[in-house]
Amino acid sequence: MPLHSLTPLADHLVLGLWQLEESADALLTALPEPQQYAALQPMGRDETRTTQWLAGRALAHAVLREFTASSAILINDDNGRPFFGQLPAFAVSLSHSGQWVACVVATQGQVGTDVELVRDKAQKLAPRFLSEAERADAGDESAKHSLYWSAKETIYKLHSRRGLVFKEQILLDPFKLREAGVLTGHLLLENSRSKHQIHYQRLTPDYVLTYAHSEIVKW
Structure with a gap:
Protein backbone atom coordinates (compact mmCIF):
# COMPACT_ATOMS: atom_id res chain seq x y z
CA MET A 1 0.00 0.00 0.00
CA GLY A 109 2.14 27.08 14.20
CA GLN A 110 4.86 25.97 11.78
CA VAL A 111 6.26 22.55 10.87
CA GLY A 112 9.35 21.01 9.32
CA THR A 113 10.17 17.49 8.23
CA ASP A 114 12.93 15.70 6.33
CA VAL A 115 13.55 12.12 5.23
CA GLU A 116 17.01 10.97 4.14
CA LEU A 117 18.56 7.88 2.63
CA VAL A 118 21.53 6.89 4.77
CA ARG A 119 24.60 7.08 2.53
CA ASP A 120 28.28 7.92 2.68
CA LYS A 121 27.69 11.26 0.93
CA ALA A 122 26.57 12.91 4.18
CA GLN A 123 29.80 11.84 5.87
CA LYS A 124 31.92 13.15 2.99
CA LEU A 125 30.13 16.52 3.06
CA ALA A 126 30.22 16.80 6.86
CA PRO A 127 32.90 19.56 6.94
CA ARG A 128 30.46 21.78 5.05
CA PHE A 129 27.46 21.44 7.38
CA LEU A 130 28.69 20.15 10.76
CA SER A 131 30.58 22.03 13.45
CA GLU A 132 33.74 20.45 14.86
CA ALA A 133 31.83 19.30 17.94
CA GLU A 134 29.10 17.73 15.80
CA ARG A 135 31.65 15.94 13.61
CA ALA A 136 33.35 14.54 16.70
CA ASP A 137 29.99 13.31 18.01
CA ALA A 138 29.03 11.72 14.66
CA GLY A 139 32.29 9.77 14.51
CA ASP A 140 32.33 7.22 11.70
CA GLU A 141 28.59 6.45 11.74
CA SER A 142 26.93 7.12 8.38
CA ALA A 143 23.46 6.97 9.92
CA LYS A 144 24.39 9.61 12.48
CA HIS A 145 25.80 11.93 9.81
CA SER A 146 22.58 11.54 7.80
CA LEU A 147 20.50 12.21 10.90
CA TYR A 148 22.45 15.37 11.68
CA TRP A 149 21.82 16.59 8.13
CA SER A 150 18.12 15.65 8.30
CA ALA A 151 17.59 17.43 11.63
CA LYS A 152 19.25 20.60 10.32
CA GLU A 153 17.07 20.48 7.21
CA THR A 154 14.00 20.18 9.44
CA ILE A 155 14.96 23.29 11.44
CA TYR A 156 15.68 25.13 8.18
CA LYS A 157 12.21 24.23 6.85
CA LEU A 158 10.59 25.12 10.15
CA HIS A 159 11.87 28.68 9.83
CA SER A 160 11.87 28.98 6.01
CA ARG A 161 14.68 31.52 6.07
CA ARG A 162 17.08 31.63 3.15
CA GLY A 163 20.83 32.00 3.57
CA LEU A 164 21.28 30.11 6.84
CA VAL A 165 24.75 28.62 7.35
CA PHE A 166 24.11 25.10 8.66
CA LYS A 167 27.58 24.73 10.15
CA GLU A 168 27.35 27.91 12.23
CA GLN A 169 23.71 28.87 12.67
CA ILE A 170 21.93 25.51 13.08
CA LEU A 171 23.56 23.49 15.84
CA LEU A 172 22.56 20.22 17.52
CA ASP A 173 23.41 18.89 20.97
CA PRO A 174 25.31 15.56 21.08
CA PHE A 175 23.08 12.48 21.12
CA LYS A 176 23.14 8.71 21.21
CA LEU A 177 21.69 7.10 18.08
CA ARG A 178 18.60 4.97 18.76
CA GLU A 179 15.70 3.66 16.68
CA ALA A 180 13.70 6.74 17.69
CA GLY A 181 14.24 9.71 19.94
CA VAL A 182 14.34 13.49 20.31
CA LEU A 183 17.21 15.81 19.39
CA THR A 184 17.77 19.33 20.71
CA GLY A 185 18.59 21.93 18.08
CA HIS A 186 19.49 25.60 18.24
CA LEU A 187 18.98 28.29 15.62
CA LEU A 188 21.37 31.22 15.97
CA LEU A 189 20.27 34.37 14.17
CA GLU A 190 21.75 37.84 14.16
CA ASN A 191 19.57 39.16 16.97
CA SER A 192 17.91 36.08 18.45
CA ARG A 193 18.29 32.44 19.40
CA SER A 194 15.68 29.71 19.51
CA LYS A 195 15.68 26.14 20.80
CA HIS A 196 13.79 23.28 19.16
CA GLN A 197 12.96 19.65 19.82
CA ILE A 198 13.40 17.51 16.70
CA HIS A 199 11.80 14.08 16.76
CA TYR A 200 13.46 11.34 14.77
CA GLN A 201 13.01 7.70 13.81
CA ARG A 202 14.74 5.19 11.61
CA LEU A 203 12.11 4.14 9.09
CA THR A 204 14.35 1.26 7.99
CA PRO A 205 18.09 0.63 8.48
CA ASP A 206 18.62 2.75 5.33
CA TYR A 207 16.33 5.73 6.00
CA VAL A 208 16.00 8.34 8.76
CA LEU A 209 13.09 10.72 9.36
CA THR A 210 12.98 13.94 11.39
CA TYR A 211 10.16 16.37 12.14
CA ALA A 212 9.48 19.36 14.37
CA HIS A 213 6.61 21.66 15.26
CA SER A 214 6.65 25.14 16.71
CA GLU A 215 3.57 27.05 17.86
CA ILE A 216 5.28 30.34 17.04
CA VAL A 217 8.46 30.83 15.04
CA LYS A 218 10.25 33.99 16.18
CA TRP A 219 12.81 35.81 14.03
Whole structure:
Protein backbone atom coordinates (compact mmCIF):
# COMPACT_ATOMS: atom_id res chain seq x y z
CA MET A 1 0.00 0.00 0.00
CA PRO A 2 1.68 3.25 -1.10
CA LEU A 3 0.10 5.27 1.73
CA HIS A 4 2.18 3.83 4.54
CA SER A 5 0.71 5.59 7.58
CA LEU A 6 -1.12 8.59 8.99
CA THR A 7 -0.03 9.29 12.56
CA PRO A 8 -1.67 11.94 14.78
CA LEU A 9 1.08 13.65 16.77
CA ALA A 10 -1.36 15.99 18.54
CA ASP A 11 -4.95 17.19 18.02
CA HIS A 12 -3.67 19.76 15.53
CA LEU A 13 -0.73 17.84 14.02
CA VAL A 14 -0.51 14.77 11.73
CA LEU A 15 2.46 12.99 10.14
CA GLY A 16 1.97 11.08 6.90
CA LEU A 17 4.34 8.62 5.21
CA TRP A 18 4.13 7.29 1.65
CA GLN A 19 6.13 4.40 0.23
CA LEU A 20 6.46 5.19 -3.43
CA GLU A 21 5.48 2.48 -5.93
CA GLU A 22 3.24 4.20 -8.50
CA SER A 23 4.04 5.76 -11.85
CA ALA A 24 3.81 9.50 -12.40
CA ASP A 25 0.69 9.07 -14.55
CA ALA A 26 -1.07 7.04 -11.85
CA LEU A 27 -0.24 9.60 -9.18
CA LEU A 28 -1.39 12.53 -11.30
CA THR A 29 -4.78 11.00 -12.11
CA ALA A 30 -5.31 10.17 -8.42
CA LEU A 31 -4.84 13.79 -7.34
CA PRO A 32 -7.73 16.22 -6.93
CA GLU A 33 -7.68 18.79 -9.73
CA PRO A 34 -5.09 16.86 -11.80
CA GLN A 35 -5.03 19.52 -14.54
CA GLN A 36 -3.98 22.18 -12.05
CA TYR A 37 -1.22 19.97 -10.64
CA ALA A 38 -0.05 19.09 -14.16
CA ALA A 39 0.41 22.81 -14.77
CA LEU A 40 2.25 23.27 -11.45
CA GLN A 41 4.74 20.44 -12.03
CA PRO A 42 8.36 21.66 -12.09
CA MET A 43 9.79 21.34 -15.58
CA GLY A 44 12.91 19.42 -16.55
CA ARG A 45 12.81 16.80 -13.81
CA ASP A 46 13.54 13.12 -14.40
CA GLU A 47 10.84 10.51 -13.81
CA THR A 48 11.95 9.72 -10.26
CA ARG A 49 11.84 13.36 -9.17
CA THR A 50 8.48 13.82 -10.87
CA THR A 51 6.93 10.82 -9.10
CA GLN A 52 8.32 12.04 -5.76
CA TRP A 53 6.82 15.49 -6.35
CA LEU A 54 3.42 14.05 -7.24
CA ALA A 55 3.46 11.57 -4.34
CA GLY A 56 4.16 14.47 -2.00
CA ARG A 57 0.98 16.20 -3.19
CA ALA A 58 -1.04 12.99 -2.93
CA LEU A 59 0.25 12.48 0.62
CA ALA A 60 -0.44 16.10 1.59
CA HIS A 61 -4.07 15.69 0.55
CA ALA A 62 -4.35 12.42 2.48
CA VAL A 63 -3.08 14.19 5.60
CA LEU A 64 -5.33 17.20 5.00
CA ARG A 65 -8.40 14.92 4.94
CA GLU A 66 -7.64 14.06 8.57
CA PHE A 67 -8.64 17.65 9.40
CA THR A 68 -11.11 18.82 6.77
CA ALA A 69 -12.97 17.88 3.60
CA SER A 70 -12.32 21.35 2.15
CA SER A 71 -10.86 21.48 -1.32
CA ALA A 72 -7.45 23.11 -1.67
CA ILE A 73 -4.43 23.18 -3.98
CA LEU A 74 -0.89 22.86 -2.63
CA ILE A 75 1.38 25.64 -3.89
CA ASN A 76 4.69 27.18 -2.78
CA ASP A 77 5.50 30.60 -1.39
CA ASP A 78 8.47 32.72 -2.49
CA ASN A 79 10.82 30.77 -0.19
CA GLY A 80 9.65 27.41 -1.52
CA ARG A 81 7.55 26.51 1.53
CA PRO A 82 4.42 24.54 0.50
CA PHE A 83 0.98 25.68 1.64
CA PHE A 84 -2.66 25.12 0.73
CA GLY A 85 -3.74 28.22 -1.16
CA GLN A 86 -7.33 28.06 0.12
CA LEU A 87 -6.25 27.19 3.68
CA PRO A 88 -3.36 29.54 4.46
CA ALA A 89 -3.59 28.97 8.23
CA PHE A 90 -2.56 25.32 7.77
CA ALA A 91 1.19 24.66 7.96
CA VAL A 92 2.69 22.05 5.62
CA SER A 93 6.13 20.50 5.24
CA LEU A 94 7.16 17.89 2.65
CA SER A 95 10.24 15.77 2.04
CA HIS A 96 11.20 12.86 -0.19
CA SER A 97 14.21 10.61 -0.60
CA GLY A 98 14.34 7.41 -2.61
CA GLN A 99 11.15 5.45 -2.04
CA TRP A 100 9.92 7.44 0.98
CA VAL A 101 7.84 10.61 1.10
CA ALA A 102 6.99 12.41 4.35
CA CYS A 103 4.46 15.15 5.09
CA VAL A 104 3.51 16.98 8.28
CA VAL A 105 0.42 19.20 8.44
CA ALA A 106 -0.60 21.38 11.39
CA THR A 107 -3.62 23.60 11.86
CA GLN A 108 -1.51 26.10 13.84
CA GLY A 109 2.14 27.08 14.20
CA GLN A 110 4.86 25.97 11.78
CA VAL A 111 6.26 22.55 10.87
CA GLY A 112 9.35 21.01 9.32
CA THR A 113 10.17 17.49 8.23
CA ASP A 114 12.93 15.70 6.33
CA VAL A 115 13.55 12.12 5.23
CA GLU A 116 17.01 10.97 4.14
CA LEU A 117 18.56 7.88 2.63
CA VAL A 118 21.53 6.89 4.77
CA ARG A 119 24.60 7.08 2.53
CA ASP A 120 28.28 7.92 2.68
CA LYS A 121 27.69 11.26 0.93
CA ALA A 122 26.57 12.91 4.18
CA GLN A 123 29.80 11.84 5.87
CA LYS A 124 31.92 13.15 2.99
CA LEU A 125 30.13 16.52 3.06
CA ALA A 126 30.22 16.80 6.86
CA PRO A 127 32.90 19.56 6.94
CA ARG A 128 30.46 21.78 5.05
CA PHE A 129 27.46 21.44 7.38
CA LEU A 130 28.69 20.15 10.76
CA SER A 131 30.58 22.03 13.45
CA GLU A 132 33.74 20.45 14.86
CA ALA A 133 31.83 19.30 17.94
CA GLU A 134 29.10 17.73 15.80
CA ARG A 135 31.65 15.94 13.61
CA ALA A 136 33.35 14.54 16.70
CA ASP A 137 29.99 13.31 18.01
CA ALA A 138 29.03 11.72 14.66
CA GLY A 139 32.29 9.77 14.51
CA ASP A 140 32.33 7.22 11.70
CA GLU A 141 28.59 6.45 11.74
CA SER A 142 26.93 7.12 8.38
CA ALA A 143 23.46 6.97 9.92
CA LYS A 144 24.39 9.61 12.48
CA HIS A 145 25.80 11.93 9.81
CA SER A 146 22.58 11.54 7.80
CA LEU A 147 20.50 12.21 10.90
CA TYR A 148 22.45 15.37 11.68
CA TRP A 149 21.82 16.59 8.13
CA SER A 150 18.12 15.65 8.30
CA ALA A 151 17.59 17.43 11.63
CA LYS A 152 19.25 20.60 10.32
CA GLU A 153 17.07 20.48 7.21
CA THR A 154 14.00 20.18 9.44
CA ILE A 155 14.96 23.29 11.44
CA TYR A 156 15.68 25.13 8.18
CA LYS A 157 12.21 24.23 6.85
CA LEU A 158 10.59 25.12 10.15
CA HIS A 159 11.87 28.68 9.83
CA SER A 160 11.87 28.98 6.01
CA ARG A 161 14.68 31.52 6.07
CA ARG A 162 17.08 31.63 3.15
CA GLY A 163 20.83 32.00 3.57
CA LEU A 164 21.28 30.11 6.84
CA VAL A 165 24.75 28.62 7.35
CA PHE A 166 24.11 25.10 8.66
CA LYS A 167 27.58 24.73 10.15
CA GLU A 168 27.35 27.91 12.23
CA GLN A 169 23.71 28.87 12.67
CA ILE A 170 21.93 25.51 13.08
CA LEU A 171 23.56 23.49 15.84
CA LEU A 172 22.56 20.22 17.52
CA ASP A 173 23.41 18.89 20.97
CA PRO A 174 25.31 15.56 21.08
CA PHE A 175 23.08 12.48 21.12
CA LYS A 176 23.14 8.71 21.21
CA LEU A 177 21.69 7.10 18.08
CA ARG A 178 18.60 4.97 18.76
CA GLU A 179 15.70 3.66 16.68
CA ALA A 180 13.70 6.74 17.69
CA GLY A 181 14.24 9.71 19.94
CA VAL A 182 14.34 13.49 20.31
CA LEU A 183 17.21 15.81 19.39
CA THR A 184 17.77 19.33 20.71
CA GLY A 185 18.59 21.93 18.08
CA HIS A 186 19.49 25.60 18.24
CA LEU A 187 18.98 28.29 15.62
CA LEU A 188 21.37 31.22 15.97
CA LEU A 189 20.27 34.37 14.17
CA GLU A 190 21.75 37.84 14.16
CA ASN A 191 19.57 39.16 16.97
CA SER A 192 17.91 36.08 18.45
CA ARG A 193 18.29 32.44 19.40
CA SER A 194 15.68 29.71 19.51
CA LYS A 195 15.68 26.14 20.80
CA HIS A 196 13.79 23.28 19.16
CA GLN A 197 12.96 19.65 19.82
CA ILE A 198 13.40 17.51 16.70
CA HIS A 199 11.80 14.08 16.76
CA TYR A 200 13.46 11.34 14.77
CA GLN A 201 13.01 7.70 13.81
CA ARG A 202 14.74 5.19 11.61
CA LEU A 203 12.11 4.14 9.09
CA THR A 204 14.35 1.26 7.99
CA PRO A 205 18.09 0.63 8.48
CA ASP A 206 18.62 2.75 5.33
CA TYR A 207 16.33 5.73 6.00
CA VAL A 208 16.00 8.34 8.76
CA LEU A 209 13.09 10.72 9.36
CA THR A 210 12.98 13.94 11.39
CA TYR A 211 10.16 16.37 12.14
CA ALA A 212 9.48 19.36 14.37
CA HIS A 213 6.61 21.66 15.26
CA SER A 214 6.65 25.14 16.71
CA GLU A 215 3.57 27.05 17.86
CA ILE A 216 5.28 30.34 17.04
CA VAL A 217 8.46 30.83 15.04
CA LYS A 218 10.25 33.99 16.18
CA TRP A 219 12.81 35.81 14.03
